Amino acid sequence: MSTAEPLEFRAATKRYPGSATPAVDQLSLEVPAGEICVLVGPSGCGKTTAMRMVNRMIDITEGDILLGGRSVRDRKPEDLRRNIGYVIQQIGLFPHRTIGENVATVPSLLGWDKARTAARVEELLELIGLEAEMRDRYPSQLSGGQRQRVGVARALAVDPPVMLMDEPFGAIDPINRERLQNEFLRLQAELRKTIVFVTHDIDEAIKMGDRIAVLQTGGKLAQYAPPAELLMYPASRFVEDFVGSDRALKRLALQRVRDIDLWTAAKIRVGTPVAEARAAIDEADVSIAMLVDEKGRPQGWLSDRALAGERVTDDRRSPAHPILELDDILRDALANLLSTETRYGAVVDSNGALAGILSLEVIQHFLQAAPTASLTGADLLGE
Amino acid sequence: MTFAPLAKLQIQEPGGSQSCESLQRFCPDWIVENIDRYWTPLLQHVYLTIVPLALGFAISMALAILAHRRRWLTGPVITVTGIFFAVPSIAAFFLLQPITGLGYTTAMVALVSYTLLIIFRNITTGLRNVPAETRDAAIGQGLTERQVLFRVELPMAIPEIMAGLRVASSTTVGLAALAVYAGAGGLGAEILTDKHFKSNVVVAGGLAVLLAAAFDLLFLGVQRLITPWQRARA
Numbered sequence: 001m002s003t004a005e006p007l008e009f010r011a012a013t014k015r016y017p018g019s020a021t022p023a024v025d026q027l028s029l030e031v032p033a034g035e036i037c038v039l040v041g042p043s044g045c046g047k048t049t050a051m052r053m054v055n056r057m058i059d060i061t062e063g064d065i066l067l068g069g070r071s072v073r074d075r076k077p078e079d080l081r082r083n084i085g086y087v088i089q090q091i092g093l094f095p096h097r098t099i100g101e102n103v104a105t106v107p108s109l110l111g112w113d114k115a116r117t118a119a120r121v122e123e124l125l126e127l128i129g130l131e132a133e134m135r136d137r138y139p140s141q142l143s144g145g146q147r148q149r150v151g152v153a154r155a156l157a158v159d160p161p162v163m164l165m166d167e168p169f170g171a172i173d174p175i176n177r178e179r180l181q182n183e184f185l186r187l188q189a190e191l192r193k194t195i196v197f198v199t200h201d202i203d204e205a206i207k208m209g210d211r212i213a214v215l216q217t218g219g220k221l222a223q224y225a226p227p228a229e230l231l232m233y234p235a236s237r238f239v240e241d242f243v244g245s246d247r248a249l250k251r252l253a254l255q256r257v258r259d260i261d262l263w264t265a266a267k268i269r270v271g272t273p274v275a276e277a278r279a280a281i282d283e284a285d286v287s288i289a290m291l292v293d294e295k296g297r298p299q300g301w302l303s304d305r306a307l308a309g310e311r312v313t314d315d316r317r318s319p320a321h322p323i324l325e326l327d328d329i330l331r332d333a334l335a336n337l338l339s340t341e342t343r344y345g346a347v348v349d350s351n352g353a354l355a356g357i358l359s360l361e362v363i364q365h366f367l368q369a370a371p372t373a374s375l376t377g378a379d380l381l382g383e
Numbered sequence: 384m385t386f387a388p389l390a391k392l393q394i395q396e397p398g399g400s401q402s403c404e405s406l407q408r409f410c411p412d413w414i415v416e417n418i419d420r421y422w423t424p425l426l427q428h429v430y431l432t433i434v435p436l437a438l439g440f441a442i443s444m445a446l447a448i449l450a451h452r453r454r455w456l457t458g459p460v461i462t463v464t465g466i467f468f469a470v471p472s473i474a475a476f477f478l479l480q481p482i483t484g485l486g487y488t489t490a491m492v493a494l495v496s497y498t499l500l501i502i503f504r505n506i507t508t509g510l511r512n513v514p515a516e517t518r519d520a521a522i523g524q525g526l527t528e529r530q531v532l533f534r535v536e537l538p539m540a541i542p543e544i545m546a547g548l549r550v551a552s553s554t555t556v557g558l559a560a561l562a563v564y565a566g567a568g569g570l571g572a573e574i575l576t577d578k579h580f581k582s583n584v585v586v587a588g589g590l591a592v593l594l595a596a597a598f599d600l601l602f603l604g605v606q607r608l609i610t611p612w613q614r615a616r617a
Contacts, residue, residue: 057523082525092520096538096612105524138615154524164523 004033004194005068005161012063014049023049024219026063034192038209040199046219047198051164054196055084067162082106085155085163089170091147093139099150100135106157124153145176166198181207185378202243206250207377214239227376228254248367252331257324257347260366262356267292268302272312286344286357291316296353298323298346320346324358334363409581421573425590428569431559432598435491436552439498447506457507464500472558476565490567497558498551505547509540542613545606552598560591
């Protein structure tokens with residue numbers, strides 16, 4: 001249903017008269033169709049300028065930008081803009097128009113008939129989770145989060161192949177921002193638009209981007225890579241500083257527990273012959289055994305006394321706590337592990353059965369290895 | 384004058400209106416009986432208000448749109464219309480007579496020139512008060528400059544524009560009372576004809592005040608009607 005086109009910056013440069021350094025300097029990068037490219041960097045790095053060159057809100061001085069293989073310079077600015085979704089931080093809804101009319105802005109410019117427009121507006125309001133009766137309200141009657149959703153719906157009105165988003169969640173409070181980000185990623189998983197997303201917040205960049213372009217002052221591209229790669233191999237001192245000294249932790253935010261090699265622990269049930277239990281313990285990565293019930297659910301760590309007789313008795317040294325899930329984000333699992341006194345976290349599958357053991361060593365080992373697959377924030381949302 | 388002789392006179396001449404006029408007093412009876420002679424001047428006054436307002440609005444709108452495109456024009460326009468505004472109206476009516484003669488034209492030219500500063504400034508303010516992000520969003524969606532002006536900026540400026548029209552209408556109703564010096568009639572002519580007769584002055588003056596109030600209410604009503612978003616609050 002949805003269309004997307006690749007976008008390419010070809011040595012795109014913006015120079016302002018009277019300024020010694022360019023605002024955007026020979027920016028070259030390709031955004032494959034259907035991916036989110038985040039432009040991130042400190043203020044004055046030219047990220048917004050670069051984005052605005054795509055729909056010619058700012059004209060390119062040298063170089064070119066190709067949209068679906070066609071130069072944006074060959075198209076009338078108004079026509080170009082009507083086919084590029086545009087979302088800005090302050091949203092910029094028209095206060096004198098109803099929500100429905102706001103969403104229908106571009107359809108009305110393109111001369112869609114009433115029925116088609118009304119049907120599309122209805123569809124879009126449903127897509128962003130706004131009740132149908134909101135259509136006749138005015139922007140001042142909506143909350144900030146609702147207004148931002150309407151801004152997104154408006155940008156999607158004519159199903160444009162490309163969207164530009166300039167700090168779209170920047171003015172939203174942290175809790176709602178997180179929600180809107182997740183909502184948008186789910187939407188994008190469905191729509192698969194080519195998106196240029198501008199932010200100054202590296203965490204947002206890591207979360208939202210399929211690829212991240214880090215720009216530095218003077219409009220120079222410092223690095224262009226998927227999030228995990230950017231965190232693992234910063235190309236320069238600048239990128240390293242920009243992503244922050246906690247970049248290892250940030251990588252954990254991009255992984256789930258299931259993505260890493262967990263340790264094994266012996267799963268022992270009460271009444272198992274001790275010899276059998278000891279053999280299982282010897283084979284496992286962890287030197288202590290987990291007592292499990294008939295369904296394999298962890299009950300607690302076995303004490304030495306439990307193994308003193310012929311058969312294993314119910315004697316635990318400590319409860320099976322924390323219990324982690326395979327789908328937990330690694331960063332959250334680590335936080336869980338750190339907040340308890342145990343060295344080992346029992347990881348369970350969706351049935352609650354023990355699937356493996358997470359430890360600080362496991363995480364450390366993972367961080368030292370190269371990224372296996374370049375996961376993105378969006379991948380972590382799909383379910 | 385004391386109360387006693389007055390009372391005596393009234394008793395001597397129970398003719399009512401006649402005595403009231405000759406005594407130049409304020410008497411409701413006289414007003415009720417003679418109200419008809421004010422309708423024509425009132426209509427003239429309405430005309431002396433509506434036409435300058437309409438012309439002033441049209442000229443101001445054209446100037447404001449021009450100045451919106453070329454910002455440097457704003458200063459000079461305000462200076463020139465400010466000078467018009469500063470010329471005492473009586474002086475304007477007399478100064479224009481050698482050029483435009485006695486009558487409506489002179490009155491109109493002067494009255495229009497007084498509305499320009501007020502309306503122009505309010506339209507300009509209204510257009511400037513449109514938030515930058517609203518403009519940016521409009522252009523980013525592919526509206527042309529012209530569409531931005533007519534679909535976004537002017538509609539959003541309506542409250543300020545209407546405020547300007549309301550001030551201009553009150554001012555014009557007031558100044559039109561002096562149009563009698565340009566030979567254009569109106570309620571001012573009635574006042575001047577018998578300026579010492581209190582009943583006359585009160586009726587003519589009162590009608591002018593009512594007219595101003597009516598215009599104000601009219602514009603307020605129109606504004607409420609065409610700006611439904613202003614009343615919409617969460």
